[in-house]
Amino acid sequence: MLVLILGLIIFLGVHSLSIINEPFRHRLLERLGEGPFKGGFSALSAVGLVLIVWGYGLARMEPTLLYAPPAWLRHVALLLLVPVFPLLVSTYFPGRISRTVKHPMLVAVKLWAVAHLLANGMLHDVLLFGSFLAWAVIDRISLKRRSGHPVPTLPTKPANDATAVIGGLVIYVLFVMWIHQWLIGVPPVVM
Structure with missing residues (x-):
């Protein structure tokens, strides 16, 4: 640990x-x-x-069990994770999504962390995802008093939103079907 x-x-x-x-x-x-x-x-x-x-x-x-989430929360977690990759992609392909959300990467980190906290109750999970959630919340609050750092992005275009949504959803499906199992060793969906 x-x-x-x-x-x-x-x-x-x-x-x-x-x-x-x-x-x-x-x-x-x-x-x-x-x-x-x-x-x-x-x-x-x-x-x-x-x-x-x-x-x-x-x-x-x-592992040290802190809480045992009910099995149905895995489905809620998978649903919460759907917008995560589109939000991440919209950080670098600015359009309406990034303009509306303002800080899409931080929102993505918060959704990712909350979803994983709902589905996992081991101490190491709470430590990892809870730390990232706390950091993202604190960072978002601190952005109100400081200037953000410019992120290298493409020029703002209406097509960027389509790129963010389609690209993000493709990455999400790849993660759910293969990449999560390959990287983490845990299949998010048990078939």
Whole structure:
């Protein structure tokens, strides 16, 4: 469990720099330059992500049950996950969706986390998904008092919404049918 916690601290800590101290982030960016700053950010994020994946796998070998969700919540979770990939795609293909939602990636992270908390009641699940949910909520609240960072996107076009929805739903189906089993080792739908 310690590896998972360390990974969460590193990954979410790096992604919380703007939440905690926006002026420090700007000073660091100016001092290091954009390339080294983004390189360091990416390297630390990758280390955190690797530790999260490794730690989650280790924690699954010695599970601690916190709560046992009823089986029907798996269906609710699958339904909540439907908009997650379209929202993620709309982050980079701006249109009406991203304009209406304002922060589609954060909404996607919150839906992803809530869905997984509904369907999983082990300590390692609550730690992983609860941490991401808390981070996304705090980040969204903090965006009200700070300026967001520009995300590289394509130009805003009406067709981007269709791309986000169709592309996102295709990714969702691939995840449900194959990728989740391959990456995580757990089939979301038992056939």
